[in-house]
Amino acid sequence: DVKVTQSSRYLVKRTGEKVFLECVQDMDHENMFWYRQDPGLGLRLIYFSYDVKMKEKGDIPEGYSVSREKKERFSLILESASTNQTSMYLCASSLTSGRREQFFGPGTRLTVL
Amino acid sequence: GIQVEQSPPDLILQEGANSTLRCNFSDSVNNLQWFHQNPWGQLINLFYIPSGTKQNGRLSATTVATERYSLLYISSSQTTDSGVYFCAAHKYNFNKFYFGSGTKLNVKP
Numbered sequence: 001d002v003k004v005t006q007s008s009r010y011l012v013k014r015t016g017e018k019v020f021l022e023c024v025q026d027m028d029h030e031n032m033f034w035y036r037q038d039p040g041l042g043l044r045l046i047y048f049s050y051d052v053k054m055k056e057k058g059d060i061p062e063g064y065s066v067s068r069e070k071k072e073r074f075s076l077i078l079e080s081a082s083t084n085q086t087s088m089y090l091c092a093s094s095l096t097s098g099r100r101e102q103f104f105g106p107g108t109r110l111t112v113l
Numbered sequence: 114g115i116q117v118e119q120s121p122p123d124l125i126l127q128e129g130a131n132s133t134l135r136c137n138f139s140d141s142v143n144n145l146q147w148f149h150q151n152p153w154g155q156l157i158n159l160f161y162i163p164s165g166t167k168q169n170g171r172l173s174a175t176t177v178a179t180e181r182y183s184l185l186y187i188s189s190s191q192t193t194d195s196g197v198y199f200c201a202a203h204k205y206n207f208n209k210f211y212f213g214s215g216t217k218l219n220v221k222p
Contacts, residue, residue: 042214088154100144104156
C-alpha cells in the first residue's frame with residue numbers, strides 16, 4: 001500500500017515564525033503536491049514537484065516556498081507565518097506515467113496565533 | 114483547466130438508504146478519482162475510475178467518459194459513511210489534478 005506521512009497532525013505557531021511542514025512517501029512517486037483546505041474553498045494547490053529539485057507554482061503560492069532534495073520528501077515552508085495561513089494542509093503523491101492515482105497523507109492542522 | 118462540478122452539495126440520509134453522488138467535468142479526462150474525507154480530515158481513496166464501472170462492497174462507481182460524468186453509488190448507508198466526498202479529474206497534458214467542491218453527506222441513525 002502507498003503510504004504518505006506528514007510530520008505533524010496538529011501544529012500551533014506564532015505570527016512571524018518560520019514553519020516547516022514535511023511530507024514523506026514510500027512508493028517512489030515522481031509527483032508530490034501540497035494543498036490547503038479551508039471551509040467553503042475546497043482544496044487549493046499551493047505547489048507541486050515532478051522530480052527532485054523541480055517545482056511548479058500552483059494556484060496560491062504566495063507566502064509559501066517548497067523544497068525537494070530527495071525523491072521521497074517534499075517540504076512546505078512558511079517563511080513568516082501569518083494568521084491567514086491557519087488552515088488544513090494536505091500532502092499528496094502520484095506517479096508521472098501509467099496509473100496516476102493520487103494518494104494523500106493524513107493532513108496537518110496548522111494554527112497561527 | 115478542467116471545471117469539476119459535484120452535486121448535490123449537501124445530502125442527509127437515514128441509515129439504510131441508498132444515494133447517488135454526481136461529478137461532471139468540462140473536458141475529456143484520463144483519470145478520475147473518488148475520495149472520502151474522514152472526520153479527521155484525511156482523504157481516503159475510494160475509486161480510481163477513468164471509465165467503466167467498479168464495485169467495492171456497498172460502494173460502486175461509474176464513469177461515462179464520453180459524456181463527461183461520473184457517479185458514486187452508496188447502498189445501505191451507514192453512519193460511518195458520513196463525511197465529504199470529492200471527485201478529482203486529471204488530464205495527461207496538465208500536471209495538476211482538478212477537484213470538485215465536494216458533497217457533504219450526513220447519515221443519521
